[in-house]
Amino acid sequence: MTDAARPTLVLVFQRTTLPWVFEAAERAGIDLVLVPRPDEDVPADRLPPAVVELLPLDPEGDRSGALDLLRKRHEARPFQGIATLYDPAVPFVAEAAELLGLPGIGRDTALGAQDKRVMRERLTSAGLHVPRFVRVDGPDTEPGLAAAGELDFPVVVKPAHGYSSLGVTRADTPAALREVVAEVRRVCAAKLADPEAALVVEEYLDGPEFAVESLAYGGRVQVLSIGYKGEPEGPYFEESVYRAPAALPDAVRDAVVREVTAAHAALGISHGPTHTELRLRGGVKPYLLEMGARIGGSGVSHYVASHVTGIDLAAEALRIAVGGAPSFTAVDGLPAPVAAAANYIVPCGGHGRITALHGLDEVRADPRVDHVVQMLFPGDVVRPYPDFTGYPAFVISRHADTAEAEEFHAHLERAIRIDYADTLEEGAS
Ligand code: ADP
Numbered sequence: 001m002t003d004a005a006r007p008t009l010v011l012v013f014q015r016t017t018l019p020w021v022f023e024a025a026e027r028a029g030i031d032l033v034l035v036p037r038p039d040e041d042v043p044a045d046r047l048p049p050a051v052v053e054l055l056p057l058d059p060e061g062d063r064s065g066a067l068d069l070l071r072k073r074h075e076a077r078p079f080q081g082i083a084t085l086y087d088p089a090v091p092f093v094a095e096a097a098e099l100l101g102l103p104g105i106g107r108d109t110a111l112g113a114q115d116k117r118v119m120r121e122r123l124t125s126a127g128l129h130v131p132r133f134v135r136v137d138g139p140d141t142e143p144g145l146a147a148a149g150e151l152d153f154p155v156v157v158k159p160a161h162g163y164s165s166l167g168v169t170r171a172d173t174p175a176a177l178r179e180v181v182a183e184v185r186r187v188c189a190a191k192l193a194d195p196e197a198a199l200v201v202e203e204y205l206d207g208p209e210f211a212v213e214s215l216a217y218g219g220r221v222q223v224l225s226i227g228y229k230g231e232p233e234g235p236y237f238e239e240s241v242y243r244a245p246a247a248l249p250d251a252v253r254d255a256v257v258r259e260v261t262a263a264h265a266a267l268g269i270s271h272g273p274t275h276t277e278l279r280l281r282g283g284v285k286p287y288l289l290e291m292g293a294r295i296g297g298s299g300v301s302h303y304v305a306s307h308v309t310g311i312d313l314a315a316e317a318l319r320i321a322v323g324g325a326p327s328f329t330a331v332d333g334l335p336a337p338v339a340a341a342a343n344y345i346v347p348c349g350g351h352g353r354i355t356a357l358h359g360l361d362e363v364r365a366d367p368r369v370d371h372v373v374q375m376l377f378p379g380d381v382v383r384p385y386p387d388f389t390g391y392p393a394f395v396i397s398r399h400a401d402t403a404e405a406e407e408f409h410a411h412l413e414r415a416i417r418i419d420y421a422d423t424l425e426e427g428a429s
Helices: 020-028 063-076 087-100 107-114 116-125 142-148 174-191 250-267 297-309 313-321 360-364 402-415
Strands: 008-012 031-035 051-054 081-084 133-136 155-159 169-171 199-203 209-217 220-228 241-244 272-281 285-292 340-345 352-358 369-374 393-399 417-420
Touching: 008 020, 008 087, 020 031, 020 297, 020 313, 063 087, 081 087, 081 313, 087 107, 107 116, 107 250, 107 285, 116 199, 116 250, 116 285, 133 142, 142 174, 142 199, 155 174, 169 174, 174 199, 209 250, 209 297, 209 313, 220 250, 220 297, 241 297, 241 402, 250 272, 250 285, 272 297, 272 313, 297 313, 297 340, 297 393, 340 402, 360 369, 360 402, 393 402
Parallel strands: 008 031, 008 081, 031 051
Antiparallel strands: 133 199, 155 169, 155 199, 209 220, 209 272, 220 241, 241 340, 272 285, 340 393, 352 417, 369 393
């Protein structure tokens, strides 16, 4: 039985192995109806404590059927909100919220945050910093390729509806562009079941990368934290580190806060959490790569922002999602950091069948480490890029300051090693 006074929120496609948002729901006094991910078998007797019900839906295969089931569930027993941390589900969640009269960002805004063509166009219209870009849409790529040939090279080719760097590839010359576009389309066919996926080709942004966590509510945007994300150069863009707060000169930090705040307005995101990725061109000028209308990193962004600021990002986001008000006091600019937090993304460092993963047990025992999220195990096969398999593990830790986090990551680079069998076996998958 659920308590009638407690709000209920439908949480779409959150992995139960990632604890942060489930724990936040308990702190916020919110019951969760979990729409399980199709690729996760969620045992009904081992649900996270905040989950009061499982509601299997297939928004990817049968969108209108999924909306219908939600409507029926809402009519029978109303819930107060719907949310997701999974980027491809953001438009579905916005549509469901609109349909049921629940708080949300609306379908059109969700489209701008999810479709990289629309996002680039909206940021350009608002006069924000945007690399020159062209669309490559539809079955005939020739007009797009011709227009893209006029950009300054190198360029980056990416699926308009991509996520997790899927297919994102650098092309160094106009001559190489045709093959890179064909390759990205092959990845889209295999991973997104979309052989004619719309692509964006944009100029390569030279400079270090940062992630910014924010919360929008009541007409204002509170930027919470800025974290360093390394400086991946491609041709494929594997994630490597996330360390916050980033050490930045005041003027650059202020420019990031201004650009991110203005991007919320340009995209119309005035409600709920966002996760922004950007590059500092020339080390100083912020250019958005993307802004997701959700908590980033399946909840890792909550871990980082909450340790850096002391503000409970996930609990605040859930309160907003059920129509409540956040409980923190907003400040102008960035809140003063109270500590540092970090995520080390263990690099594959090769490909083939994994025979051993060294060092993770010692890392688990380190008092600074709160979570080791392991995704790949001995026996799993890592395919070479561009057919990327995934990351072996995240090491999520907290520190007194960013310098200590940086030292810790240098240690992890030496401490963690993956062994592979020499060759990929025939038919391995
Ligand atoms: P996704 O949503 O699939 O993660 P992004 O647009 O965020 O796609 O790109 C993934 C990564 O590729 C970025 O984090 C960045 O490192 C790199 N990247 C993407 N676009 C550019 C660009 N124009 N210049 C430089 N690097 C880029």
